[in-house]
Amino acid sequence: MANFHPISEVKALTFDVFGTVVDWRKSIAREIKQVGIEKGFILDWDGFADEWRAGYGPSMNKVRTGELEWANIDTLHRMILDSLLETYNINSLDESEKQRLNKAWHRLDPWSDSVEGLTYLKENYIISSLSNGNVALLVNMAKYGGLPWDTVLSAELVRHYKPDREAYLSTAEFFGLPIEKVMMVAAHKNDLKSARSTGMRTAYVPRPNEHGPNVETDREPEDYIDIIADDFIDLSKKLSKVRETGSIPE
Amino acid sequence: MANFHPISEVKALTFDVFGTVVDWRKSIAREIKQVGIEKGFILDWDGFADEWRAGYGPSMNKVRTGELEWANIDTLHRMILDSLLETYNINSLDESEKQRLNKAWHRLDPWSDSVEGLTYLKENYIISSLSNGNVALLVNMAKYGGLPWDTVLSAELVRHYKPDREAYLSTAEFFGLPIEKVMMVAAHKNDLKSARSTGMRTAYVPRPNEHGPNVETDREPEDYIDIIADDFIDLSKKLSKVRETGSIPE
Numbered sequence: 001m002a003n004f005h006p007i008s009e010v011k012a013l014t015f016d017v018f019g020t021v022v023d024w025r026k027s028i029a030r031e032i033k034q035v036g037i038e039k040g041f042i043l044d045w046d047g048f049a050d051e052w053r054a055g056y057g058p059s060m061n062k063v064r065t066g067e068l069e070w071a072n073i074d075t076l077h078r079m080i081l082d083s084l085l086e087t088y089n090i091n092s093l094d095e096s097e098k099q100r101l102n103k104a105w106h107r108l109d110p111w112s113d114s115v116e117g118l119t120y121l122k123e124n125y126i127i128s129s130l131s132n133g134n135v136a137l138l139v140n141m142a143k144y145g146g147l148p149w150d151t152v153l154s155a156e157l158v159r160h161y162k163p164d165r166e167a168y169l170s171t172a173e174f175f176g177l178p179i180e181k182v183m184m185v186a187a188h189k190n191d192l193k194s195a196r197s198t199g200m201r202t203a204y205v206p207r208p209n210e211h212g213p214n215v216e217t218d219r220e221p222e223d224y225i226d227i228i229a230d231d232f233i234d235l236s237k238k239l240s241k242v243r244e245t246g247s248i249p250e
Numbered sequence: 251m252a253n254f255h256p257i258s259e260v261k262a263l264t265f266d267v268f269g270t271v272v273d274w275r276k277s278i279a280r281e282i283k284q285v286g287i288e289k290g291f292i293l294d295w296d297g298f299a300d301e302w303r304a305g306y307g308p309s310m311n312k313v314r315t316g317e318l319e320w321a322n323i324d325t326l327h328r329m330i331l332d333s334l335l336e337t338y339n340i341n342s343l344d345e346s347e348k349q350r351l352n353k354a355w356h357r358l359d360p361w362s363d364s365v366e367g368l369t370y371l372k373e374n375y376i377i378s379s380l381s382n383g384n385v386a387l388l389v390n391m392a393k394y395g396g397l398p399w400d401t402v403l404s405a406e407l408v409r410h411y412k413p414d415r416e417a418y419l420s421t422a423e424f425f426g427l428p429i430e431k432v433m434m435v436a437a438h439k440n441d442l443k444s445a446r447s448t449g450m451r452t453a454y455v456p457r458p459n460e461h462g463p464n465v466e467t468d469r470e471p472e473d474y475i476d477i478i479a480d481d482f483i484d485l486s487k488k489l490s491k492v493r494e495t496g497s498i499p500e
Contacts, residue, residue, distance in 0.1 A: 074426065126389055136426030139376055139401050151389050152401040156424075174406075176324065176386030 005180045007226055008246045010201050010239075012175050013121060014130035014153060016162075016186035017138065018053075019210040021118075021129075022108035022145065025049050031104035039092045046212060048084065055080035060132060060161045070159050072134035078102045105133070106140035111207065115146050117232020124243070128153045130171055130184065132161045163194035171200070185235065189222060196224035203227040203235055255430045257476055258496045260451050260489075262425050263371055264380035264403060266412075266436035267388065268303075269460040271368075271379075272358035272395065275299050281354035289342045296462060298334065305330035310382060310411045320409050322384035328352045355383070356390035361457065365396050367482020374493070378403045380421055380434065382411045413444035421450070435485065439472060446474035453477040453485055 018024045028049035036042055059076040062068040071079075081102055085093065093101065121127050129138050130153050138152040153171060160166035172179040184195035187207040196202050204225045208217040221228060227248055229235035241249040268274050278299035286292055309326040312318040321329075331352055335343065343351065371377050379388050380403045388402040403421060410416035422429040434445035437457040446452050454475045458467040471478060477498055479485035491499040 126393065128389075134426070135401065135424040139378075139425065142400060143376065149401065150392060151385065151399065157407055174385040175389065176384070 005178060006246060007201055007248060008242050009181055010183045011177055011181045012126035013183050013185055014128050014171050016188060016191050017129050017131035017133055019207055020185065020187040020205060021114050021147065022110050022141065024053060024108050025210065025212060027108040028052060028104055031101060035101055041090055043088055051084055052080055064161050064164060072156050073132055073137060074102065074134055077105055106137050107144050108141055110145040110147060113231040113233050117236055118148050120236040121232065122148055122150065126150050126175060162191060165198050168195050168198040168200055193224045201226050203229060205229050205231060205235060255428060256496060257451055257498060258492050259431055260433045261427055261431045262376035263433050263435055264378050264421050266438060266441050267379050267381035267383055269457055270435065270437040270455060271364050271397065272360050274303060274358050275460065275462060277358040278302060278354055281351060285351055291340055293338055301334055302330055314411050314414060322406050323382055323387060324352065324384055327355055356387050357394050358391055360395040360397060363481035363483050367486055368398050370486040371482065372398055372400065376400050376425060412441060415448050418445050418448040418450055443474045451476050453479060455479050455481060455485060
């Protein structure tokens with residue numbers, strides 16, 4: 001482990017986005033509800049958002065395993081949407097309305113601490129997305145929500161979706177840093193576990209409302225997690241302590 | 251030309267960086283001078299900067315033609331530096347000092363209007379680099395100089411240096427836009443001519459001092475240039491007029 005840098009030497013933070021930085025569920029439910037009101041249909045808006053999101057992992061896995069050729073998230077979201085509209089028997093949307101609804105994923109609200117926390121973190125670290133979202137989606141979302149990224153990194157740049165190792169390893173290559181100087185920040189343990197297996201540092205920021213209210217939140221530490229924080233402002237404080245003391249606060 | 255969008259529909263501006271956004275010559279001369287003072291050698295600092303820069307195009311061309319395998323700009327800058335140190339018979343730098351000097355290209359000062367102008371332009375457009383510099387260089391430079399990019403685009407992402415068409419065309423793909431809605435901004439006509447040949451809109455911002463004082467500035471219009479501006483603040487004003495009136499101001 002001669003190459004392993006202490007956590008105080010982390011230079012860049014890369015963030016999972018859907019669920020970690022933004023509240024996809026409430027934002028998507030709001031957009032489908034707005035379309036429903038315009039078009040005169042009613043359904044379980046939150047449930048529709050959940051189903052749209054649920055199609056995401058399986059469709060990426062088809063790309064990851066080679067069953068599907070490379071397709072970006074806009075394309076995958078659209079495939080899932082078309083299938084959901086059929087399931088719900090919604091026939092009243094024309095092509096441009098479907099395109100607009102599909103781009104709801106470019107207009108997701110940040111969690112209330114996200115912009116302030118990222119702004120603090122940016123003072124001491126390179127901050128970027130590391131998302132399966134495509135570059136256009138991430139750039140549009142950043143402008144919509146005021147996310148102050150130094151740059152946008154995306155699975156699209158290396159055509160490997162997380163949890164493929166190539167996605168995590170690309171951060172070190174693009175930033176010209178040893179992988180141990182890059183920290184993955186996510187609300188999802190599986191993302192952090194995969195990141196750590198490539199050598200990244202990890203911060204876990206559980207988002208209790210990602211899947212709606214009354215969902216139990218996993219706050220258990222894991223051997224592949226370096227820091228657990230309540231939100232990005234708390235993460236900024238904890239990383240300040242790391243820089244001051246060289247060790248990780250409880 | 252049915253697909254050609256009017257200039258008022260431009261959504262993204264992509265900027266050449268070396269010479270267009272930052273003053274490489276003064277910044278590099280300053281850094282080599284500082285090393286010279288520390289190490290006790292004297293040479294023509296501006297001339298050294300010019301020679302270092304002059305090696306850039308030919309070394310990229312070796313990559314573009316396949317004579318060299320893909321190598322990023324940090325690597326190419328280092329090859330040129332090693333050769334220059336030999337030419338000047340400078341033997342007093344150790345490896346870490348050479349690495350630090352090579353990274354002078356990550357610490358280039360913006361022109362005096364760059365940050366203010368980009369900040370205005372960011373209100374109405376996606377703004378990004380489109381540089382042959384690698385991602386790490388561009389991100390570090392943006393943090394050093396306060397360049398408020400929405401994201402960093404680099405030839406490194408598609409492993410094609412400008413003026414390869416792939417570099418320009420990648421902007422449309424990454425931003426999910428027709429290429430006619432992306433405008434290339436550069437201080438160099440050859441960059442704009444190549445950009446236009448792929449369908450991009452173009453803005454020419456001559457930088458009279460890029461190659462030092464007393465160098466004549468080419469301000470001639472060309473059929474491949476849409477807008478000529480004095481600096482980025484002037485570009486912001488001219489693009490406001492375009493959005494208001496739909497046509498390009500004189």
